[in-house]
Amino acid sequence: xxxxxxxxxxxxxxxxxxxxxxxxxxxxxxxxxxxxxxxxxxxxxxxxxxxxxxxxxxxxxxxxxxxxxxxxxxxxxxxxxxxxxxxxxxxxxxxxxxxxxxxxxxxxxxxxxxxxxxxxxxxxxxxxxxxxxxxxxxxxxxxxxxxxxxxxxxxxxxxxxxxxxxxxxxxxxxxxxxxxxxxxxxxxxxxxxxxxxxxxxxxxxxxxxxxxxxxxxxxxxxxxxxxxxxxxxxxxxxxxxxxxxxxxxxxxxxxxxxxxxxxxxxxxxxxxxxxxxxxxxxxxxxxxxxxxxxxxxxxxxxxxxxxxxxxxxxxxxxxxxxxxxxxxxxxxxxxxxxxxxxxxxxxxxxxxxxxxxxxxxxxxxxxxxxxxxxxxxxxxxxxxxxxxxxxxxxxxxxxxxxxxxxxxxxxxxxxxxxxxxxxxxxxxxxxxxxxxxxxxxxxxxxxxxxxxxxxxxxxxxxxxxxxxxxxxxxxxxxxxxxxxxxxxxxxxxxxxxxxxxxxxxxxxxxxxxxxxxxxxxxxxxxxxxxxxxxxxxxxxxxxxxxxxxxxxxxxxxxxxxxxxxxxxxxxxxxxxxxxxxxxxxxxxxxxxxxxxxxxxxxxxxxxxxx
Numbered sequence: 001x002x003x004x005x006x007x008x009x010x011x012x013x014x015x016x017x018x019x020x021x022x023x024x025x026x027x028x029x030x031x032x033x034x035x036x037x038x039x040x041x042x043x044x045x046x047x048x049x050x051x052x053x054x055x056x057x058x059x060x061x062x063x064x065x066x067x068x069x070x071x072x073x074x075x076x077x078x079x080x081x082x083x084x085x086x087x088x089x090x091x092x093x094x095x096x097x098x099x100x101x102x103x104x105x106x107x108x109x110x111x112x113x114x115x116x117x118x119x120x121x122x123x124x125x126x127x128x129x130x131x132x133x134x135x136x137x138x139x140x141x142x143x144x145x146x147x148x149x150x151x152x153x154x155x156x157x158x159x160x161x162x163x164x165x166x167x168x169x170x171x172x173x174x175x176x177x178x179x180x181x182x183x184x185x186x187x188x189x190x191x192x193x194x195x196x197x198x199x200x201x202x203x204x205x206x207x208x209x210x211x212x213x214x215x216x217x218x219x220x221x222x223x224x225x226x227x228x229x230x231x232x233x234x235x236x237x238x239x240x241x242x243x244x245x246x247x248x249x250x251x252x253x254x255x256x257x258x259x260x261x262x263x264x265x266x267x268x269x270x271x272x273x274x275x276x277x278x279x280x281x282x283x284x285x286x287x288x289x290x291x292x293x294x295x296x297x298x299x300x301x302x303x304x305x306x307x308x309x310x311x312x313x314x315x316x317x318x319x320x321x322x323x324x325x326x327x328x329x330x331x332x333x334x335x336x337x338x339x340x341x342x343x344x345x346x347x348x349x350x351x352x353x354x355x356x357x358x359x360x361x362x363x364x365x366x367x368x369x370x371x372x373x374x375x376x377x378x379x380x381x382x383x384x385x386x387x388x389x390x391x392x393x394x395x396x397x398x399x400x401x402x403x404x405x406x407x408x409x410x411x412x413x414x415x416x417x418x419x420x421x422x423x424x425x426x427x428x429x430x431x432x433x434x435x436x437x438x439x440x441x442x443x444x445x446x447x448x449x450x451x452x453x454x455x456x457x458x459x460x461x462x463x464x465x466x467x468x469x470x471x472x473x474x475x476x477x478x479x480x481x482x483x484x485x486x487x488x489x490x491x492x493x494x495x496x497x498x499x500x501x502x503x504x505x506x507x508x509x510x511x512x513x514x515x516x517x518x519x520x521x522x523x524x525x526x527x528x529x530x531x532x533x534x535x536x537x538x539x540x541x542x543x544x545x546x547x548x549x550x551x552x553x554x555x556x557x558x559x560x561x562x563x564x565x566x567x568x569x570x571x572x573x574x575x576x577x578x579x580x581x582x583x584x585x586x587x588x589x590x591x592x593x594x595x596x597x598x599x600x601x602x603x604x605x606x607x608x609x610x
Contacts, residue, residue, distance in 0.1 A: 010360040013324070014062045014331040015353050016078050017044050019338055020103040021067035026339045035338040035346060037066035044336075044350065048343060059350045061357070067338060071110055071125065074333075075132045082331055083136050086243065086259040089365045093262040093323035094129060097295075097353065098335035099345035100268025107333055108265040109218065129333075130239060130263050134210045137243065137261075147246040151201045152210060154217035155184070158235035160291070160315055162186065165217030165237070166200045186318055188416065193322040201242075214239065236291070236316055239263045258366045262323065266292070266316075291316040296352050298324055303358045307428045312417060329363045332356055467601060478594060489584060492576075499573050510563060517556075 019037050036045040044059045065074050082092045096104035110128030123131055141148045154165040162184040186194045204210050221235055241261045248254055294314035301309045302325045311321045323330045334353035336346045 009364075010362050011329065013356050013359040013361060014078075014329075015357045016063045016065070016074070016331065016333045017059070017061045017350070017353065018065040018069065018074065018103065018107060018333060018335050019044070019067050020106075020335060022338060023101075026337075026341070031339040031341055033338045034340045034343055035336060037064050039064050039066055039069075046343070046347060046350065048347070057347070057350075059354050061334075061353065071107075071128060071132075074107070075129060078331065078333075079129055079133060080136065082329065083133050083261065084140075085329055085363075086241075086261045087137065087140055087245070089257045089259050090363055091260045091262070091322070091328040091366065092330070093264065093320070093328050094133075094331045094333065095262075095264030095266060095320070095323070096333045096335060097266055097292075098268060098349045099337065099342055102268065102335035102337050102342075102349075104268060104333075104335050105265050107335060108263060109214070130214060131207075131211060133261060133263065134207050134214075134241070137241065138207050141243075141245070144245075149244045150204050150210075151242045152204055152213060153196075153199050153201055153238075153240045153242075154213065155196060155199060155238050156217075156221055156235045157238070157291070157316055157319065162196055162315060164196075164198070164200050165220050166202055166213055168200070186315060188420075193326065194318050210241075236267050237265045238319060239265075260366075262328070264320070266295075290314065295320070299352060299356050299359065303355050305428075305431075307425060308421065309424060312420070323361075324359060325361060327362055327364045330359075330361055471601060474594065485584060496573065499569065503570060503573075506565075506569075513558075 017037075019035050022031065022033075034047045036047075037043075038045070042061055042064045044061065044064055046057045046059070047054055048057065049055070063078055079094065082094060086092050094108075096108050098104055106126070106128060108128050109130050110124075110126045123135060137150070141150075152166070156163050156165050164184060184199060185197050187197050188194055202209075202213055204213070217237075217239070221237060240263070243259045243261075245257045245259075246254055247257055291314045294310060294317050297310050297313070298317045298320075300306075309325065311317045317324070322328045332353060334349055336342070336349050
């Protein structure tokens with residue numbers, strides 16, 4: 001659980017892309033534009049010719065600022081939140097990276113001096129990140145009405161040597177030259193970072209003092225004219241602002257909150273042949289490219305999670321160690337040119353910047369110190385410095401032969417590097433263990449979910465199996481009932497056919513009887529005629545007529561009785577057929593409804609199983 005929380009604290013390095021407008025030379029030569037910025041979608045498109053065909057490469061960054069962007073826009077959108085985090089007690093770093101002549105120094109410094117026409121300390125429109133950050137810091141501190149102190153340092157890294165740009169100017173010329181010749185050493189701070197031994201810390205109380213120090217230090221930076229930039233910075237610079245703010249706890253105890261802002265202006269990478277560098281300038285360019293190449297290797301190692309991160313291969317990467325993969329919140333401002341003449345360097349800058357987006361830092365709020373503890377540390381530092389000054393003045397320190405000192409220094413350095421490599425290896429292994437633990441926990445969670453889903457599926461399958469078995473039984477019973485009904489219907493049809501045949505026979509008999517009656521009536525008529533003509537036989541004829549009449553009445557009664565019986569039989573048969581038809585229709589309707597219900601249940605069961 002703890003490793004997961006630590007993992008969640010990791011944040012990616014923020015990368016901002018800024019494209020400068022065309023300069024006068026590019027406008028005069030009408031250089032084609034190959035870089036297009038889409039600020040709304042945070043994309044940069046680079047057009048390059050591959051095998052004679054134009055191809056576009058698209059890069060996405062956290063923020064993109066095109067050639068028409070203003071200094072104020074970049075600062076308000078990207079830097080203000082970072083400065084606010086510094087005031088909350090975080091260490092933050094902002095550095096500009098890109099080819100020489102793409103506007104890194106302009107972005108970081110701009111015009112440091114204030115406007116003079118009654119602007120109440122307002123900065124000019126082209127003021128860069130550093131002066132705007134200074135103004136925001138002091139404006140915020142003054143609005144909080146809190147007790148605070150602000151210290152600044154300004155160093156230069158030139159040809160892998162560190163010099164202090166804020167070294168006191170009141171030193172004698174000989175002492176100053178001697179101090180400038182002697183580079184400042186880097187030392188491990190024991191917390192994964194480095195510190196510069198002997199670096200001057202200037203305490204400042206307002207913006208003007210910082211601007212003065214910034215102008216004084218910038219004037220000492222190595223610059224030279226190249227074919228790509230008339231005022232090219234030949235060194236890397238690091239301007240640091242350390243803020244201590246006093247806070248009071250509810251118990252009345254005083255605490256000191258500390259935040260630090262590192263503002264880095266890197267020297268520009270350049271193609272030596274295109275920049276026109278010769279002799280010493282070529283060596284400068286080589287050292288610049290070497291340190292930037294090491295920076296690129298560090299970025300690559302961090303992105304690819306390699307076991308060894310080559311921080312120690314350059315003093316630049318040692319200075320930026322805590323800002324790349326450490327405990328500092330970092331923002332990289334990558335600057336590019338829109339011109340086709342700088343296409344190769346532009347693509348290199350975009351590749352490095354895009355890869356740097358994947359670097360993860362784990363920012364931590366600086367631990368708040370009690371005021372008494374801070375004062376105690378300051379007194380200890382003063383005592384230590386007094387001892388060093390006394391030893392240097394009286395020469396009562398420990399002295400050893402130079403060869404022995406060099407040997408011990410080499411051994412100490414080798415041991416330090418070995419310890420650092422071991423620490424890096426341990427840290428890498430710890431990260432791997434954390435990743436494996438997280439993967440293991442994730443697999444356990446997935447296994448638990450799958451087990452629950454399997455149990456639910458088995459229950460559903462069991463229920464569906466029982467339902468399917470019941471449905472099969474019902475379907476089997478329904479088929480049996482249908483066969484039984486079909487048998488009854490077939491028997492009924494046979495009985496109806498037999499009754500129909502019997503009715504036809506009776507009807508035929510009735511028709512035959514009717515014809516016989518008609519023939520008999522005809523005979524009776526003839527006999528009546530004969531009776532009229534033969535008076536002698538009247539009595540006999542009357543007797544015969546009486547007999548015939550009696551026979552005729554009996555015959556009529558017999559015929560009427562037969563017709564009534566046949567009619568009743570037909571009516572009974574029709575009623576029986578109607579009743580059977582109703583029973584069959586009702587049974588078929590019930591059977592159809594049961595079959596449809598069984599089909600619906602089967603569909604629902606199939607859906608649940610899916």
